[in-house]
Amino acid sequence: MARIIVVTSGKGGVGKTTSSAAIATGLSQLGYKTIVIDFDIGLRNLDLVMGCERKVVYDFINVIEGDATIHQAMIKDKYTDHLFILPASQTRNKDSLTKDGIKSILQKLLEMQFEFIICDSPAGIETGAILSMYFADEAIVIANPEVSSVRDADRILGMISSACQRFQKNQLPIKEYLLLTRYNPIRVKQGDMLSMKDVEEVLQIPIIGVIPEDTAVLQASNKGESIILNRSSIAGKTYFDTVYRLLGKKCDFRFLKEKKMGFFSRFFWR
DSSP states (O other), X not given: OOEEEEEEXXXXXXXXXXXXXXXXXXXXXXXXXXXXXXXXXXXXXXXXXXXXXXGOSSOHHHHHTTSSOHHHHOEXXXXXXXXXXXXXXXXXXXXXXXXHHHHHHHHHHHHTTOSEEEEEOOSSSSHHHHHHHHTOSEEEEEEOSSHHHHHHHXXXXXXXXXXXXXXXXXXXXXXXXXXXXXXXXXXXXXXSSOOHXXXXXXXXXXXXXXXXXXXXXXXXXXXXXXXXXXXXXXXXXXXXXXXXXXXXXXXXXXXXXXXXXXXXXXXXXX
């Protein structure tokens, strides 16, 4: 049975779209038929992160309004088999999204036997964000280990529990996970950033991944390649760990402590 997963955040700029692209790419690399949908109507970025902006002809709203079929709007990823992208409209506003329209698209994707449907939500608590999570089975909330970001994540968690279809139909509650991004062990040690344990105690939901700060993320984004394709990068490795945990596999958390320098490293650093 397909899993519909919304990737959301309380505020922008925390790595939500980067994470949506990485998780979708990782799942498809493991052989799962996956599609990632950009719900950020009017401000689409997923196509840029995944390097398919020149292939966009039709979009999410075109399908909802009947101007194109789902097959015409879907874009096959150029790097990974089994992965497709459904881009957002850049010229319409979020009022173009409707619950019935989204339901129709999701039903078509289920009929096409997609195993994972990743919904890249706009940040915040406006209509587009609420609609992106309404039909989800699971939610991955993205946050940076900072007080303001964690507080916003807490607000989003409260919304998810009451705004989704599962709640309204008295079904099993939506599964919630937290993904910490831009984690810096040195700043944690200095007291300038919350630790993984601090965040876990505040939000009280399972942490599915911790992605350290990594300059390779920006480099990958500028090239239109998902960071998870860079298997030698710290971020690429930890995103793959996150995907494995999402599939129910056990993985130790890595890169949570400051890397110790050897004698010669300390000598030359001085």
